[in-house]
Amino acid sequence: MLQYSTTQEDSHLTVTFDGDFDIEATELIQDTIKPMLSDYSIVTINLSKVPFVDSSGMGLLIDLVRSMESSATVVRIAEVREEVFEVFELLQLPEILGEGTFV
Amino acid sequence: MQSIISKGKNVKEAITLGLELLNVGSKDVNVEIIQQESKGMFGIGARKAIVKLTVLAQQNDSVSVVNAVDVLEETLTREEKHQQPQMDPGTTLTQEKHEGKVWVKAGRLYCKSSPTQFPTVTLGKGVTLLKNGEPVAGPTVVLSEHDLYKIVLKEDKQETKWHVKMDQLKLKVILQVEPGYQMTRQIPDYAPDEHITLEAEEVKQVVNTLSYGDVMVQLENLRVKQGFIQDNILKAIAATVPSEFEIAVGTRAKDGKDGWFELKVDVDTKKGLQEDDDGKVDFREVQTIPTVQKGQVIAVIHPPIPGEPGVTVTNEPLPPKQTYPVELKLGRGVMVVDDKVVALESGRPKVEQRGQLVRISILEKLFHPKDVDLESGNLRFMGDIEIFGNVKEHMRVEADGDVLVHAAVNFATITSKSAIIVKKTVNSSELSAGKHNILVAECGHMLGILHEQLQQMNAIINDLLKSAAFKHTDISQRGLQPLIKLLLEKRFKSIIPLSKQYVDVVLKGKDYFESDDWREIAVTLKQIFLSLSQQMITLERLKELSERSKRLHEWSKIPVEPEAYITLHSVQNSHLYSSGDITIIGQGCVNTKVHAGGRLNIEGIVRGGEIYGKLGVAINEVGSEMGTRTIVSVPQDQTIRIKKVMEGTILKIGTMKYTINETCYHISAYLNRDGEIAFN
Numbered sequence: 054m055l056q057y058s059t060t061q062e063d064s065h066l067t068v069t070f071d072g073d074f075d076i077e078a079t080e081l082i083q084d085t086i087k088p089m090l091s092d093y094s095i096v097t098i099n100l101s102k103v104p105f106v107d108s109s110g111m112g113l114l115i116d117l118v119r120s121m122e123s124s125a126t127v128v129r130i131a132e133v134r135e136e137v138f139e140v141f142e143l144l145q146l147p148e149i150l151g152e153g154t155f156v
Numbered sequence: 157m158q159s160i161i162s163k164g165k166n167v168k169e170a171i172t173l174g175l176e177l178l179n180v181g182s183k184d185v186n187v188e189i190i191q192q193e194s195k196g197m198f199g200i201g202a203r204k205a206i207v208k209l210t211v212l213a214q215q216n217d218s219v220s221v222v223n224a225v226d227v228l229e230e231t232l233t234r235e236e237k238h239q240q241p242q243m244d245p246g247t248t249l250t251q252e253k254h255e256g257k258v259w260v261k262a263g264r265l266y267c268k269s270s271p272t273q274f275p276t277v278t279l280g281k282g283v284t285l286l287k288n289g290e291p292v293a294g295p296t297v298v299l300s301e302h303d304l305y306k307i308v309l310k311e312d313k314q315e316t317k318w319h320v321k322m323d324q325l326k327l328k329v330i331l332q333v334e335p336g337y338q339m340t341r342q343i344p345d346y347a348p349d350e351h352i353t354l355e356a357e358e359v360k361q362v363v364n365t366l367s368y369g370d371v372m373v374q375l376e377n378l379r380v381k382q383g384f385i386q387d388n389i390l391k392a393i394a395a396t397v398p399s400e401f402e403i404a405v406g407t408r409a410k411d412g413k414d415g416w417f418e419l420k421v422d423v424d425t426k427k428g429l430q431e432d433d434d435g436k437v438d439f440r441e442v443q444t445i446p447t448v449q450k451g452q453v454i455a456v457i458h459p460p461i462p463g464e465p466g467v468t469v470t471n472e473p474l475p476p477k478q479t480y481p482v483e484l485k486l487g488r489g490v491m492v493v494d495d496k497v498v499a500l501e502s503g504r505p506k507v508e509q510r511g512q513l514v515r516i517s518i519l520e521k522l523f524h525p526k527d528v529d530l531e532s533g534n535l536r537f538m539g540d541i542e543i544f545g546n547v548k549e550h551m552r553v554e555a556d557g558d559v560l561v562h563a564a565v566n567f568a569t570i571t572s573k574s575a576i577i578v579k580k581t582v583n584s585s586e587l588s589a590g591k592h593n594i595l596v597a598e599c600g601h602m603l604g605i606l607h608e609q610l611q612q613m614n615a616i617i618n619d620l621l622k623s624a625a626f627k628h629t630d631i632s633q634r635g636l637q638p639l640i641k642l643l644l645e646k647r648f649k650s651i652i653p654l655s656k657q658y659v660d661v662v663l664k665g666k667d668y669f670e671s672d673d674w675r676e677i678a679v680t681l682k683q684i685f686l687s688l689s690q691q692m693i694t695l696e697r698l699k700e701l702s703e704r705s706k707r708l709h710e711w712s713k714i715p716v717e718p719e720a721y722i723t724l725h726s727v728q729n730s731h732l733y734s735s736g737d738i739t740i741i742g743q744g745c746v747n748t749k750v751h752a753g754g755r756l757n758i759e760g761i762v763r764g765g766e767i768y769g770k771l772g773v774a775i776n777e778v779g780s781e782m783g784t785r786t787i788v789s790v791p792q793d794q795t796i797r798i799k800k801v802m803e804g805t806i807l808k809i810g811t812m813k814y815t816i817n818e819t820c821y822h823i824s825a826y827l828n829r830d831g832e833i834a835f836n
Contacts (some may be wrong), residue, residue, distance in 0.1 A: 076638075134625065
C-alpha cells in the first residue's frame with residue numbers, strides 16, 4: 054500500500070511516496086493528495102522509494118500533474134529509480150508531462 | 157713442398173690458422189713472416205699479419221696420400237700440392253684437377269684445398285650443410301678439407317586439409333578438399349669446381365589422406381541422412397588438386413498452382429464508345445452486351461494443384477507453398493454444379509475478380525424507355541440499366557451493373573458498380589463508377605497504417621510487461637485499457653484520428669462493402685480506442701485486430717478485374733469519379749472535377765476544374781484565354797500528355813507543381829530523376 058510523508062519549506066512542498074504506485078493508490082491520490090497540493094506554488098514529488106508502477110498508477114500521476122498545472126502549481130518529479138524511469142520512457146511520460154518535469 | 161699463405165690479426169693467429177689448415181704441428185713447418193700486423197690510426201691503415209708456412213720435407217711421408225676419386229669417407233682428405241714422382245701420371249692429373257675444388261658424388265660432398273684457393277659452396281633451398289655435426293650458416297660456405305661435412309636435405313610435408321559444409325536451407329553439402337603432399341629432395345652429382353651451388357632436385361608427391369570414413373563421420377555430425385552422392389565422395393578421396401565436391405543434395409519443394417477460374421463465355425462489354433476513322437462515334441457498339449441462356453455453363457472452377465514437398469539432406473520435410481482454391485461468391489442467377497458455374501436465368505453474366513475471390517452473377521437489364529424524372533422516380537436496380545431519355549433534375553440512378561444513358565444528364569446523380577456511359581452532355585451532376593473499389597482502396601490504405609501502429613503498440617506492451625518495475629496487477633483486473641490510454645496519450649496519438657476517419661468512411665460507404673470484415677474492424681476500433689467501453693481488452697484482441705487489418709490491407713491492394721469506367725460525350729460543372737478509366741469523347745470538359753483511378757483521356761478541351769488520372773492523363777487542349785484556373789494532376793510515376801496547353805494551366809506531378817507561362821504544343825510532362833518536372 055502506498056504511503057507518503059511531506060516536508061514543507063515556505064510555499065514549497067515535497068511529497069515523498071513510499072510503496073508501489075499502482076491501482077491501489079487511486080483513493081489516496083484522488084481523495085487526499087490532490088486536494089492537499091493545490092495550496093502550494095511549488096510541489097516536488099519524490100519517487101525514490103517507489104520500486105514498482107502499473108499503468109493505472111502512471112495514469113494517476115499524469116492526472117495529478119495536470120490538475121496541479123491547471124491550478125498554476127509548478128510540479129517537479131524527483132529521484133525516479135532507474136528501472137521505473139525505463140517504464141516511463143517506454144510510455145514517453147517525459148514528453149507527455151514536459152521534459153522539465155523530471156529532475 | 158706444400159706451402160700456404162695465411163693471414164691473421166697478428167702473426168701468432170696467422171700461424172695458428174695456417175697450421176690448422178695444413179693439419180701439422182709447428183715443428184713441421186718453416187715460417188716466413190711476409191708482413192707484420194699494424195693497427196693503424198683509428199683503424200685507418202690497419203693491416204693483417206701475413207705468414208708463409210712451408211711444410212718441411214721429412215713431413216711428406218707421414219701425410220697420407222689419397223687418390224681423391226676413390227674417397228668415399230666423410231672425411232675430407234688433404235692432398236699434396238706436389239705429388240711424389242713415383243705416383244702414376246693419370247692420378248696426378250686428376251688430383252691436380254681437383255685442387256681447390258669441391259664436388260658432389262652420390263649425395264656426398266668432397267673438397268680439396270689448394271694453397272691459393274679454398275673451395276666454396278652456396279646452399280640452395282632445402283639444403284643444410286653440417287660441419288663436424290653442426291649446421292653451418294649459409295648461404296655461402298668456405299670449405300676446408302680438414303673438416304667433416306655432411307649434406308642434409310629437408311623434407312617438406314603438408315597434411316591433407318578438408319572441410320564439409322552445409323548450406324542454410326540444408327539442401328546441399330559441399331566437401332572442400334586440399335590434398336596434402338610429401339616433398340622429397342635429392343642432390344645431384346656435381347663435377348669438381350671452385351664454387352658450386354647446391355640445388356636440390358625436388359620431387360613432390362601428392363598424398364591425399366582423406367578417407368571415406370572421415371567424410372561419413374563428419375556427415376553424421378552434421379546429421380546428414382540422405383541424398384548422398386557416393387561418386388563425388390569417392391572423387392574427393394582420390395582428388396589430387398584442391399577441389400570442391402557436392403556430396404549430398406536435398407530436394408526442393410515444388411510449388412503448386414492456386415485454383416483458377418476458366419470462363420466459358422465472353423463477358424467483356426465493348427469498352428466505351430469508340431470514334432471511327434471519320435471521327436464519328438458509333439453508339440451502337442456499346443450495346444453489344446454478351447448474354448447467356450438458362451442452363452448455360454458460364455465458367456469451370458479448377459481446384460488448386462498442390463505442390464510436392466521437398467526434403468533436406470537431414471531428412472526434414474520441406475513443405476511446398478500453400479495453394480488456395482478460388483473463392484467463389486455467387487450472386488443472383490447462378491449456381492454451382494460440380495465444378496461448373498451454371499446460369500439459372502438469361503442475362504448478362506457479370507464476373508469480377510480480385511485475387512482468388514471471384515464474384516459472379518447474372519445481371520438483368522432494366523429498360524427505361526423515357527426520361528428519369530419525378531414521374532418515374534429514382535431508379536435503383538441490381539442489374540444493368542438502359543435509359544432512353546434524359547436523367548432530369550435532382551434524380552438518382554443507382555445500379556449494380558452498367559448504366560447507359562442515351563440522352564443527357566442534368567443536375568442528377570448516377571452511381572454504378574461497373575460502367576457509366578452517357579451519350580450526350582452531363583451538366584452539373586455527380587457520376588461515380590466503381591466507388592466501392594475506391595472505398596476499398598481508401599480503407600485498405602488506412603488499415604495498412606493502423607496495422608503498423610498496432611504492431612508497434614504490441615511490441616511496446618510486450619516490452620513493458622517484461623520491465624522489472626512494471627506491475628501487472630491492474631491488467632489482470634481491468635485489462636489493457638489504462639495502458640492503452642497512456643499509449644494513446646503521446647506515443648500513438650495518431651491512432652485516434654485515424655480510427656475516427658476509418659469509422660466514418662466505413663459508415664458512409666457501408667452499402668458498398670460486400671464483406672463484413674470492414675465493418676467489424678470499425679466496431680473493434682471504436683470499442684478499443686474511441687469509447688470508454690468496460691469490455692476487457694486483451695493483448696490477443698489487439699494482435700487479432702492488427703492481423704485482420706493487415707489481411708484486409710493486403711487484399712485491398714490486389715487489382716480488380718475488370719475495373720469500372722465512365723465514358724461520356726461532354727461534361728460541365730460536374731463531378732466524375734471512377735475507380736478505372738474515364739474517357740470524354742466529345743467537345744470536352746468544363747469546370748469539372750474529374751478523378752480517374754485508371755487512365756484519363758479527353759479528346760476535346762478542358763477549361764477550368766481539376767482533373768486527375770492515376771494512370772496518366774492525355775488531353776487534346778487545356779486552359780482558357782480567360783485564365784480560368786485549370787489543374788491537371790497525376791501521381792509521381794505518371795505522365796501528362798497534352799496537344800495544346802494554354803498559359804496559366806497548372807500541371808501537378810506527385811507533389812511538384814508547374815504553371816505554364818505561354819501556350820505550348822505537344823507536351824509530355826514527367827518527373828525526372830531529380831524530382832523536378834521535365835518536358836519532352
